[in-house]
Amino acid sequence: MxxxxxxxxxxxxxxxxxxxxxxxxxxxxxxxxxxxxxxxxxxxxxxxxxxxxxxxxxxxxxxxxxxxxxxxxxxxxxxxxxxxxxxxxxxxxxxxxxxxxxxxxxxxxxxxxxxxxxxxxxxxxxxTTFIDNEERFDLFPITGAEEGGVTRFVTVMQGCDNFCSYCIVPYVRGREISRKAEKVVQEIAQLAAAGVTEVTLLGQNVNSYDLKSPGEPDFPELLHMVAQIEGIKRLRFTTSHPKDISERLISCFAEIPKLAPHIHLPAQSGSDRILAAMNRGYTRAQYLEKIAALKSACPGIQITGDIIVGFPGEDEAAFEDTLSLVEEVQYADLFSFIYSPRPGTKAAELPDDARRAEKQPRLERLQERQRQVTLGRNQSMVGTVQQVLVEGPSTSGEELFGRTGGNRGTIMMGERSLAGRVVDVRIIEGLQTLLRGEIINA
Ligand code: SF4
Missing domain, CATH: 3.40.50.12160 (Methylthiotransferase, N-terminal domain)
Known part of the structure; x- marks a missing residue:
């Protein structure tokens, strides 16, 4: 052989x-x-x-x-x-x-x-040639259909037209192209038939899905279509741009029971001056309005975000604005990084006076504060009952690992055969990066 x-x-x-x-x-x-x-x-x-x-x-x-x-x-x-x-x-x-x-x-x-x-x-x-049409989404076999599994990413769009001044994505991934809705639905139906129970619709900026094709389903419509697929128990999407998240998309959290109560909505900064220099297309107040609308449409929604510390021109006052925004949002988790100039982007040409020695302590302050908030939020879930989708064995192999609707990783004892099922779990411990619970109703 x-x-x-x-x-x-x-x-x-x-x-x-x-x-x-x-x-x-x-x-x-x-x-x-x-x-x-x-x-x-x-x-x-x-x-x-x-x-x-x-x-x-x-x-x-x-x-x-x-x-x-x-x-x-x-x-x-x-x-x-x-x-x-x-x-x-x-x-x-x-x-x-x-x-x-x-x-x-x-x-x-x-x-x-x-x-x-x-x-x-x-x-x-x-x-390295770009293929600027939607055919490129269908040049691959559907992955996962033969292996099954519990949760899968499904690409619905690629590329980005936003040109945030620090970001290399539009240069290395090309302009936004959306995949036809019927192809997305077809792929997810095949995955569901193979036993996949959760899908995450994936794109650099899913909120602008198919806005270039009038008459075709937009992102809220796509979510409704996918939610109807038999076998799919939970639906997620990432990533969203705060300027493009519409009222209709926010309403989906109230209208679609399968849509998990979690959104990743990167603010990047809490300072209007820095947001303008980043070319983000929204102000601090507009970002916070979207957060308030999400919390009102979906009480208990878990919000995660990204922050860039030390963008050119960020002074202490601008950083304090970011800290106060983070305080106000109360993120479930936050991914924060020191600004890194990328060749060819607009921001790489900006004068950057602050030294790493100033940026590093800012990052540490932000991360320390967020660690406290995350731990406090996880601890406050103790005693609550969460619907956890069991993904399989935990890293140690002795317990099960799953995720709450709000995307909190949870470990618990249980049978491996529960993989793919949504079970009721009473939370007994809130740790820094995980919840620990016990299954009360499988
Ligand atoms: S940060 Fe996101 S929205 Fe901005 S250019 Fe990069 S991929 Fe596009």
């Missing part, structure tokens, strides 16, 4: 990359590659990269360096780089890392089987 070849795949960055990596695995399975978690055993090493911050990019180059020695020992090893760094660097990447065989951009996953075959025949290939 012919020996299966082995793929070692590392994924950096956001959920879009995680979803792309699932597609890569399915595509390469089609040409005889199974997966391995040991790079040393692989015949093909792929890195699916992120360039949202310089640290992510540097980590990618650090990783590549490690694989160079493997290639020396095994010259037939194929090494490839895809994702946002590949899109951005293109040929430069082959120059910086001459032992790399192939480079594929964010719109070129479907070419991988052919590129891998060419690499095996000794040809180095680079593909």
């Amino acid at each position: 012919k020996q299966e070849k082995l793929l070692y795949l590392e994924t950096f960055g956001c959920q879009m990359n995680v979803s792309d990596s699932e597609k890569i695995v399915a595509l390469l399975k089609g040409i005889g590659y199974g997966e391995t978690s040991e790079a040393a055993q692989a015949d093909l090493i792929l890195l699916n990269t992120c360039s949202i911050r310089a640290t992510a990019e540097n980590r990618m180059y650090g990783h590549l360096g490690k694989f160079k020695s493997l290639k020396k020992r095994k010259p037939e090893l194929i090494i490839g780089v895809g994702g946002c760094v590949a899109q951005q660097e293109g040929e430069q990447l082959l120059r910086k890392a001459p032992f790399v065989n192939l480079v594929f951009g964010t719109h070129n996953l479907q070419l991988l089987p052919e590129m891998v075959r060419a690499a095996a025949a000794g040809k180095r290939r680079i593909e």
Whole structure:
């Protein structure tokens, strides 16, 4: 019997990359590659990269360096780089890392089987062309349909037209393109038939889903369509842009029982001056109005967000505005980072006077405050009963792991056969990153 070849795949960055990596695995399975978690055993090493911050990019180059020695020992090893760094660097990447065989951009996953075959025949290939139509969503096998599983990401749109001044996404993912609603529904119906019970509709800015095609369903309509699919018990979406979240979308939280009471709504800053410099398209007051409307449509909704600390021009007063916004929103969780200039973006040209020595303590203050809020919120859930969708065994393997509707990770004792079921769980402990509970009604 012919020996299966082995793929070692590392994924950096956001959920879009995680979803792309699932597609890569399915595509390469089609040409005889199974997966391995040991790079040393692989015949093909792929890195699916992120360039949202310089640290992510540097980590990618650090990783590549490690694989160079493997290639020396095994010259037939194929090494490839895809994702946002590949899109951005293109040929430069082959120059910086001459032992790399192939480079594929964010719109070129479907070419991988052919590129891998060419690499095996000794040809180095680079593909970074954008495909600016919705056909590119359907160039892949539907991943997960054969494996089942509990929860899946389903891409509904890609790219972004917003050009926030700090962000590289519009340059490395291209302009917004939405996938036809009937194709989205078809994929989710197939996943549901295979036993998937929760889907997260994925896009860089899902709120502007299909706004370019008058007469086609917009995002609230798409949510209603997906909610009708039999077998789907819970529905989520990410990511939302505060300027584009409409009253109709907010109403969906009240109208669609399957829509989980959680939203990730990145504010990025609480200062109007900094928000304008970021080209975010909303003010602090407008952001807070949207938060109030969400809390009123869906009492108990869990809100998570992103904050950039130390954007060019951020002084102490602007940072205090951010702190007070965070205090007012009471996020369930917050992802916060020090600003990282990305080459080619507008913000990279702005004078940035503040030194890292000033930014770091600001980040620490913000994170410390948020840790207290998160812990307090988790502790306040003790004694409540939450509907938890069981995803499978916990990391230790001894308990079960699942998520509440509000997306709080929860561990509890129970049978593995409960995977995919929504169970009632009484919360007995609120930890920093998790809830612990006991199943009271399976
Ligand atoms: S909305 Fe702004 S931050 Fe989000 S992907 Fe688009 S440009 Fe980047």
